[in-house]
Amino acid sequence: MQKKIFIFLGDFSDKKRVFEVIRMALGITxxxxxxxLNISPSVMEFxxxxxxxxxxxxxxxxQAIEDMGSRYYVKNFSDIDFDENFDAHILVV
Structure with missing residues (x-):
């Protein structure tokens, strides 16, 4: 099975937009x-x-993400473990 990786670069000039991009990415996948879902520490701080x-x-x-069987983590890109049990990885940096 082929894994999908989506990378979203946040535009920190608009606080609301960062969270909306995460929502949009999850809605698609x-x-x-x-x-x-991997969220960089800088995004969580923001x-x-x-x-x-x-x-x-x-x-x-x-919490709803976890309730649906998916997971989210706050990690730097270099610390991400690309677990084979997931269909897609979303990186928000």
Whole structure:
């Protein structure tokens, strides 16, 4: 089975856009696939600057990913283990 790797480079000039890109990427790949989402520490640090309501929405969204059988990790690119049990890997840097 061929694995898919998607790389999304975030535009940090617009806070809302970073999270929307992650949502869009997952919306495309989650349908029937088990996805391994890797978020770089710099993106998570950036997302922490959101207001409490948005942080709560992000937490719920990431929890829903796990509830659907996929996983997310906060890792640098060099630390990623390309696990064979996933259909696709999404890297958000």
């Amino acid at each position: 989650l349908r029937g696939n088990v996805v391994h 997302l922490s600057e959101y207001d409490d309501k948005t942080k709560s929405e992000i937490h719920e969204f990431l």
